[in-house]
Amino acid sequence: MSDEELRGSSDLDADIGGHPKGTLAIVGVYGLLFALGWLILYFLVFVPRGALTQ
Amino acid sequence: MIGARRLALANFWVAITAFGVAAAMALMQALSRADLALPWRTPKMYYLSVTAHGVLMALIFTTFFIMGLGYVVTERSLDRPIKLRRVGWASFGLALLGTLLAAWAILWGKATVLYTFYPPLKAHPAFYIGAALLVIGSWGWSWVIIHTYLTWKRENPGARTPLPVHGYMTTIIVWILATIGVAAEVVLLLIPWSLGITEKIDPILARILFWWFGHPLVYFWLLPAYVIWYTMTPRIAGGKLFSDPLARLVFVLFILLSTPVGFHHQFLDPGVRAGWKFFHSFNTQWILFPSFVTAFTVIASFEVAGRLKGKKGWFDWLGALPWGNPAFSSVALSMIIFAIGGFGGAINAAYGMNAMIHNTAWVQGHFHLTVGTAVALSFMGIAYYLLPRLTGRELELSLLARIQPYLWFMGMLLFSVSNHLTGLAGMPRRIYQFDYGGSEIADQWVAGTGISALGGVLLFASALCFVAVMFGTGFAGKKAQPQPIEFAEPLETPNNKAQILDKFWIWVLIAVVLIMAAYAWPIGEHLATPRFGSRGYSPF
Numbered sequence: 325m326s327d328e329e330l331r332g333s334s335d336l337d338a339d340i341g342g343h344p345k346g347t348l349a350i351v352g353v354y355g356l357l358f359a360l361g362w363l364i365l366y367f368l369v370f371v372p373r374g375a376l377t378q
Numbered sequence: 379m380i381g382a383r384r385l386a387l388a389n390f391w392v393a394i395t396a397f398g399v400a401a402a403m404a405l406m407q408a409l410s411r412a413d414l415a416l417p418w419r420t421p422k423m424y425y426l427s428v429t430a431h432g433v434l435m436a437l438i439f440t441t442f443f444i445m446g447l448g449y450v451v452t453e454r455s456l457d458r459p460i461k462l463r464r465v466g467w468a469s470f471g472l473a474l475l476g477t478l479l480a481a482w483a484i485l486w487g488k489a490t491v492l493y494t495f496y497p498p499l500k501a502h503p504a505f506y507i508g509a510a511l512l513v514i515g516s517w518g519w520s521w522v523i524i525h526t527y528l529t530w531k532r533e534n535p536g537a538r539t540p541l542p543v544h545g546y547m548t549t550i551i552v553w554i555l556a557t558i559g560v561a562a563e564v565v566l567l568l569i570p571w572s573l574g575i576t577e578k579i580d581p582i583l584a585r586i587l588f589w590w591f592g593h594p595l596v597y598f599w600l601l602p603a604y605v606i607w608y609t610m611t612p613r614i615a616g617g618k619l620f621s622d623p624l625a626r627l628v629f630v631l632f633i634l635l636s637t638p639v640g641f642h643h644q645f646l647d648p649g650v651r652a653g654w655k656f657f658h659s660f661n662t663q664w665i666l667f668p669s670f671v672t673a674f675t676v677i678a679s680f681e682v683a684g685r686l687k688g689k690k691g692w693f694d695w696l697g698a699l700p701w702g703n704p705a706f707s708s709v710a711l712s713m714i715i716f717a718i719g720g721f722g723g724a725i726n727a728a729y730g731m732n733a734m735i736h737n738t739a740w741v742q743g744h745f746h747l748t749v750g751t752a753v754a755l756s757f758m759g760i761a762y763y764l765l766p767r768l769t770g771r772e773l774e775l776s777l778l779a780r781i782q783p784y785l786w787f788m789g790m791l792l793f794s795v796s797n798h799l800t801g802l803a804g805m806p807r808r809i810y811q812f813d814y815g816g817s818e819i820a821d822q823w824v825a826g827t828g829i830s831a832l833g834g835v836l837l838f839a840s841a842l843c844f845v846a847v848m849f850g851t852g853f854a855g856k857k858a859q860p861q862p863i864e865f866a867e868p869l870e871t872p873n874n875k876a877q878i879l880d881k882f883w884i885w886v887l888i889a890v891v892l893i894m895a896a897y898a899w900p901i902g903e904h905l906a907t908p909r910f911g912s913r914g915y916s917p918f
Contacts, residue, residue: 340685344620344678346692351674358721365725369734369802376646376733 382449382460383768387852388470389446390761390768392477393439394848397754400434401841403427408793408834411812412827422918424810425490432493433484436599436749438477441512443757444602445470445519448546450764451605452523454863455540458533461526465518473515480508490918492808494588495568497579500914503572510564513557520550538872539880541622542865545605548629551886552636553598555893559590559640571914578911582649583904589640590897593662597636599749603712603756604628607676610760611709612866615699617683622868624675626879628668633885635665638896645732649907654900655729661896662727669720676713682869708759708783712752715790719747722798737808739826740801743794751790755783758844765848767863771855778843785840793833800826 406427410419453460460466482504483489489501495509527543539547563584571579608625612618619625641650641658684695700706722744725731735741766773773779805812805823812827814820878884 340682342690343685344681346684346695347620347674347678347681349692350677351670354673354717355670358724361721362724365734366731370731373734375730 382453382463382466385460385463385466385470386446386449387768389442389449390765391852392474393442393446393757394761394845396434396438396442396477397841398845400431400439401838401845403431403434404841405834405838407431408831408838410810412831413812414831421810422487422490425492425808425918426484426487428808429490429492430481430484433480435754436493436595437509437512438481440599440749440753440757441473441516442477443761444549444598445473445516447602447605447757447760447764448519448523448549450768450863451542451546451609452526455542455609455865456526456530458526458530460522461529462522466522469515469518469522471515472518473512476508476511476513476515478508479504479511483508487918490916494592496588497568497571497581497584498912498915500572500916503569506564506568506572510561510569513561513564516553517557520554523547523550538874538877540865541619541625541868542605542609544626544880545601545608545629547882548633549598549601549605551633551882551889552594552601555633555637555886555889556591556594556598559587560592563587563591578913580909580911582647583901583909585644585647586640586650586897586901586904589643590637590893591640592643593640594636596749597632599753601629601632603753604672606756606760607672607709607713608679609865610763611676611706612679612683613864614703614706614709614763615680615683617679617681617686617866619866619868620675620678620682622870622872623876623879624671626872626876628671628675630879630885631665631668633882633889634892635661635668637889638892639665639727640896641900642727642729642732645729646736649904650900651903654896658896659727659729661892663724666720666724669716673713673717673720679866680710702780704779704783705759705763707780708755708762708786711783711787712755712759715747715755715787715794716752718794719744719752722747735801737806738801739797739805739807739823739830742807743797743801746790746797747794750794751786755786758786759783761844761848764863765851766855766858767860769852769855770857770860771851772858773847774850774855775843775847779847782840782843782847785836785843789833789836789838789840791833793830793837796826796829796833800830 406416407424409416410424410427449460449466480489483502484505489495489505491499491501491505495501495505523546527539527547531537531539567576567579567584567587570576604625608619612620639658639662641655642662644650645655645659680699681695684698687695687698689695689698699710701710722740725735726741726744762773762779765771800823801807803822803826804819805826806814812820812823
């Protein structure tokens with residue numbers, strides 16, 4: 325593996341228009357899945373089993 | 379060329395060796411838990427291997443790697459030689475001596491106390507003394523980095539602290555605040571007890587002090603990975619860092635929130651009032667915030683890289699990233715895994731819901747996503763980048779290097795998801811017999827333990843690839859002119875923005891106040907209650 329491949333390269337004069345819409349979409353979807361998963365575990369596992377009382 | 383190259387390499391080689399031994403132990407456990415009849419399978423061997431795997435992977439591999447990376451990052455980003463290099467070598471020697479002592483005690487069956495070394499499980503004094511020497515060695519390393527940084531500050535009045543060093547200073551501050559707890563536990567309680575100077579030990583006090591250290595230990599592992607994510611991977615991807623001030627804010631938040639959180643590991647322990655546990659739970663939920671910010675900032679930096687290659691769509695820039703470069707793919711895959719781990723962490727830290735998964739297989743599933751992948755795979759990735767630069771040799775066995783991160787990713791998904799599910803189904807962690815004495819509920823765990831074992835095999839194959847590439851490169855790689863180690867530039871130079879984030883003393887002061895608020899009263903309250911103590915037990 326050549327060193328150039330490991331180091332990567334950048335063309336910093338290129339256009340970065342539209343940035344960071346893709347990131348916002350990814351993080352937004354993750355946030356939704358995170359909340360949904362938490363609620364699923366809360367209502368479908370934790371609540372039916374019941375909290376420890378002592 | 380890095381002046382502290384030999385010092386950094388010495389630390390890296392200890393880390394890689396510990397990683398290789400620990401990986402072999404892990405394979406044995408994974409197969410054993412799936413009830414595969416290995417010829418050497420005994421309870422004694424199982425618990426010895428759990429201890430060895432935990433200590434070598436979580437304490438030795440990580441600490442030595444972090445120290446090695448610290449020398450490289452500090453020297454390169456400050457653009458000045460490391461000061462006190464003799465102290466660095468002495469610290470390395472102490473930490474290595476401690477490692478050898480602890481490893482001897484574990485591998486000879488004299489310290490089967492698991493990585494948490496909770497009393498009243500009792501180990502040979504060599505184990506505790508070895509652990510103390512490792513910590514003292516790491517404090518020496520911390521002083522070398524701090525001294526070099528302060529010298530640079532004097533030489534460059536008014537200059538902004540480079541972001542990589544800002545991240546490493548944060549790491550060191552978190553580590554020093556954290557190790558106060560474990561130093562107190564080991565020196566005041568465990569060593570005198572193991573030497574027979576004291577007859578009994580207070581297990582609750584020991585656990586409180588352990589978790590004072592044990593959770594910020596997670597951030598001692600994670601923060602150097604964040605340094606890699608923020609300052610090196612965007613450059614490797616061909617982009618720029620999205621926001622320098624956001625990265626500094628994240629590092630500072632970890633100084634504040636890393637330590638006053640330990641009771642979320644002790645929700646089901648007696649001896650600590652519910653109010654204090656809730657306070658720690660509250661703090662732990664806050665610490666999700668800097669990790670969310672990190673996810674946004676680092677992915678945005680990758681998006682910059684893709685856009686610089688001409689991509690205009692919502693997600694086409696993802697395809698333009700260098701997925702065939704193991705230095706990049708390791709980090710990107712580790713971030714995907716970390717996203718799943720973050721979700722599990724929110725369940726662990728929730729005061730009520732923690733009871734669903736406490737001490738179950740969910741827990742090992744969780745920390746293999748966080749330290750076992752977000753941290754370990756990031757370290758492996760940056761090792762592919764650094765080793766050729768430090769040794770002046772080309773990366774050997776490049777095909778193995780390319781496939782290794784993907785093997786780890788697949789293996790870890792199989793291992794961890796199955797452990798999360800069997801944990802939710804009630805399977806305890808750290809058990810030798812998965813059938814749990816013929817319990818009916820244990821039937822639900824059979825499929826999960828089989829999938830977990832398959833994941834373990836893939837992980838072991840991946841670990842072998844990594845170790846082969848490292849030793850192949852280090853000792854048989856073709857000689858080449860070393861390339862420079864480069865850091866990502868920010869999209870916008872920070873100039874004088876948010877300079878307060880560089881004033882570490884302010885954040886240390888607030889952190890100390892928070893730690894006192896979180897621990898002084900509950901420890902005082904515990905010490906004021908009648909305590910009877912326990913004798914030591916060594917089951918094997």
